[in-house]
Amino acid sequence: MAEDGPLKMADVARLAKVSMSTVSRALADNPLIPEDRRREIQRIAAEAGYVINQSARSLRMRKTQTIGVVFPLGHDVGQLISDPFFIEMFGRLADEITTRGYQVLLCRVTDTSDGWLNRIIQSHRQDGLVIVGQSDQHEALNHAAESYHPLVVWGGHLSGQVYCSVGTDNIGGARRAVDHLLGLGRKRIAFLGMLELPEISLRYEGYVRALRAAGIEHDPALVIPAHFSFETAYEAARELIESGTPFDAIFATSDIIALAAIQALAAAGIDVPGQVSVVGFDDIAIAAQSTPPLTSVQQDLAKGARTIVDLLFKRMAGEDAPSATLLPKLVVRKSCGG
Amino acid sequence: MAEDGPLKMADVARLAKVSMSTVSRALADNPLIPEDRRREIQRIAAEAGYVINQSARSLRMRKTQTIGVVFPLGHDVGQLISDPFFIEMFGRLADEITTRGYQVLLCRVTDTSDGWLNRIIQSHRQDGLVIVGQSDQHEALNHAAESYHPLVVWGGHLSGQVYCSVGTDNIGGARRAVDHLLGLGRKRIAFLGMLELPEISLRYEGYVRALRAAGIEHDPALVIPAHFSFETAYEAARELIESGTPFDAIFATSDIIALAAIQALAAAGIDVPGQVSVVGFDDIAIAAQSTPPLTSVQQDLAKGARTIVDLLFKRMAGEDAPSATLLPKLVVRKSCGG
DNA sequence: CTTGCTTTTGCAATCGATTGCGTTAGCGTA
DNA sequence: TACGCTAACGCAATCGATTGCAAAAGCAAG
Numbered sequence A, B: 001m002a003e004d005g006p007l008k009m010a011d012v013a014r015l016a017k018v019s020m021s022t023v024s025r026a027l028a029d030n031p032l033i034p035e036d037r038r039r040e041i042q043r044i045a046a047e048a049g050y051v052i053n054q055s056a057r058s059l060r061m062r063k064t065q066t067i068g069v070v071f072p073l074g075h076d077v078g079q080l081i082s083d084p085f086f087i088e089m090f091g092r093l094a095d096e097i098t099t100r101g102y103q104v105l106l107c108r109v110t111d112t113s114d115g116w117l118n119r120i121i122q123s124h125r126q127d128g129l130v131i132v133g134q135s136d137q138h139e140a141l142n143h144a145a146e147s148y149h150p151l152v153v154w155g156g157h158l159s160g161q162v163y164c165s166v167g168t169d170n171i172g173g174a175r176r177a178v179d180h181l182l183g184l185g186r187k188r189i190a191f192l193g194m195l196e197l198p199e200i201s202l203r204y205e206g207y208v209r210a211l212r213a214a215g216i217e218h219d220p221a222l223v224i225p226a227h228f229s230f231e232t233a234y235e236a237a238r239e240l241i242e243s244g245t246p247f248d249a250i251f252a253t254s255d256i257i258a259l260a261a262i263q264a265l266a267a268a269g270i271d272v273p274g275q276v277s278v279v280g281f282d283d284i285a286i287a288a289q290s291t292p293p294l295t296s297v298q299q300d301l302a303k304g305a306r307t308i309v310d311l312l313f314k315r316m317a318g319e320d321a322p323s324a325t326l327l328p329k330l331v332v333r334k335s336c337g338g
Numbered sequence C: 001c002t003t004g005c006t007t008t009t010g011c012a013a014t015c016g017a018t019t020g021c022g023t024t025a026g027c028g029t030a
Numbered sequence D: 001t002a003c004g005c006t007a008a009c010g011c012a013a014t015c016g017a018t019t020g021c022a023a024a025a026g027c028a029a030g
Helices: A009-016 A020-027 A035-047 A054-061 A084-099 A116-122 A138-147 A170-183 A198-213 A230-243 A255-267 A285-289 A301-316 B009-016 B020-027 B035-048 B054-061 B084-099 B116-122 B138-147 B170-183 B198-213 B230-243 B255-267 B285-289 B301-316
Strands: A066-071 A103-108 A128-132 A151-154 A164-168 A189-192 A249-252 A277-282 A295-298 A324-326 A329-331 B066-071 B103-108 B128-132 B151-154 B164-168 B189-192 B249-252 B277-282 B295-298 B324-326 B329-331
Touching: A009 A020, A009 A035, A020 A035, A054 B054, A066 A084, A084 A103, A084 A128, A084 A255, A084 A285, A084 A301, A084 B084, A084 B103, A103 B084, A116 A138, A128 A301, A138 A151, A151 A301, A164 A170, A164 A301, A170 A189, A170 A198, A170 A249, A170 A277, A170 A295, A170 A329, A189 A198, A189 A230, A189 A255, A230 A255, A249 A255, A255 A277, A255 A285, A285 B285, A301 A324, B009 B020, B009 B035, B020 B035, B066 B084, B084 B103, B084 B128, B084 B255, B084 B285, B084 B301, B116 B138, B128 B301, B138 B151, B151 B301, B164 B170, B164 B301, B170 B189, B170 B198, B170 B249, B170 B277, B170 B295, B170 B329, B189 B198, B189 B230, B189 B255, B230 B255, B249 B255, B255 B277, B255 B285, B301 B324
Parallel strands: A066 A103, A066 A128, A128 A151, A151 A164, A164 A324, A189 A249, A249 A277, A277 A295, B066 B103, B066 B128, B128 B151, B151 B164, B164 B324, B189 B249, B249 B277, B277 B295
Antiparallel strands: A103 B103, A295 A329, B295 B329
16 A cells, blocks of 8 residues: 555655655765665655655755747647647657656747746746747747746847747758759749748748849749648648749748648649749658658758757756757759759 | 746735735635736736746645646657657647646656656646557556546557556457458458557457458468567568568558558569558558558547547546547558559 | 624645754764 | 764755635624
């Protein structure tokens, strides 16, 4: 009957015939307690099935051994699971965090009303925060970062940014993708994405720069707003096609958007890559498996997650860690021909 | 300067010129405090940027507003992220849980030494547990379930099972898949999977029953152990091919295994579905996108997750919720011909 | 002005661990 | 035996909220 009672440290103390102080220190491997006695107390605790109550421990120590991972992305329930990119990022972050002996708390933010970030921070549920994606919360992040240090953001590096961020070189990645399309002789390249999001607007910047460098006039009719979900992206692509605006290539700002575009093109009887070349962004797992396999700008998520968590732990230790930028790589597959 | 200080409830009490008791009740919308005063105190607290400290609250209330999601699956770091099935399941669970106003704590178990489950339970970090996959921990789960009620497991329903589980009808699903292959005229059907895992052994049961019903002799040489990772599955398929054992179909116990097998077959110059039909299990997102598109036994994860969380909340409320079984559906695509 | 009842409010104990500081035990030396 | 010193150990305060119980305040009727 030992192991299912709601055992407290005081019970263990009684069993071991010492004070709670001693039990606490023994379980924490505090050298104030002689080695053999420590082992003995640990054995007694383990045999009794005793486990430290983390709520009490967190309160007293003011730390939770937990990292919060926050997704401030959109309000609809479907968002989290719909995007393979975020899911993969989450998995990688979880690996890095648990490897360091911390727990992972998932925070989905559906209510971005004033002070949402402060509400998370002050709840003291976690010792540090990773924010995946800036969404439209640049200001809120900047403000929070002023007083809260253990915070790292995955996203683009923006001007006037106070918080620490890790992200791909969005401008360079987009530039590389569009340059590749131009190199294939494509001249009317459509851009699919939400300009309101910082990372996407950086990719747009790269798109524009590539066109300008090639001396090609930039046609606003080719810039199509497209959300991250497959359905809305499909719709956006269909409208582009039906608009009659001529185009011979698509630069999609995510793989999901690219895949949706490919399906929309196929439905319209347009050959990829024969008539239209398509390039995506992220290089998620499906990209290599699609038909045709998708050319995409690869973000090294494993490295990204490692960097994020490294920086976060530095900041938790009080050091001041700078933002980091990762170099993207263009992975060429069949979807753009050549 | 209000909102960045480490404000405590006592500070709010001072601001509002009432006692802490009153603040606590006001923030909890306790009708003991008159409506207008409640609003007033809430406003003062919000303006000061005060947020309740969850560690303290959890300790006192003995509840954390958190559900733990546990993956007891394998010890290597790569496991979590490698399997799209678990990732998708996690996303769906997270949706269901956060929708109910609870937080999600991810517990990756790397140390399954004696009492691992008890260590999680007694840490009191969560109010309830979802265990994704039984792995080889049937006994441990049974034992824990005797004294700990808010616990639901995703997995197969086994004989002598005490804990509450939700899962697909593995036997029926496998039966349907193999029946379909038999219907196509296939007679030498290989089975790829780890028999040690309960769910897989149930699928094996369905495989055997289908063969028996068709009057086909069951050849042990066609039963190949294969882990869930792509690389090891590829290796297993390659060995089957090289063994020279004749076969005209593969029933893979997961889509990842199926996709690995298809690639191994392609590498050996064997046509799918021309020479060999392949069926997978799970129907993950990639299945529809692969070349050729994969026939697979679909598990309705959205419904599964909803059911799991429903049952869990019932159990947390003290009701006794029974196990549930979901009906799988065979999604026929090109990989098995026909 | 009492009395009696209801509505508000606050005191103080409690949740279960950690830790600064003071006390005791143990041992060696004079 | 007395004294000094260090190594072990325990007392009690503390972390920040919640809540049972009792007291105070408000109000109406007698």
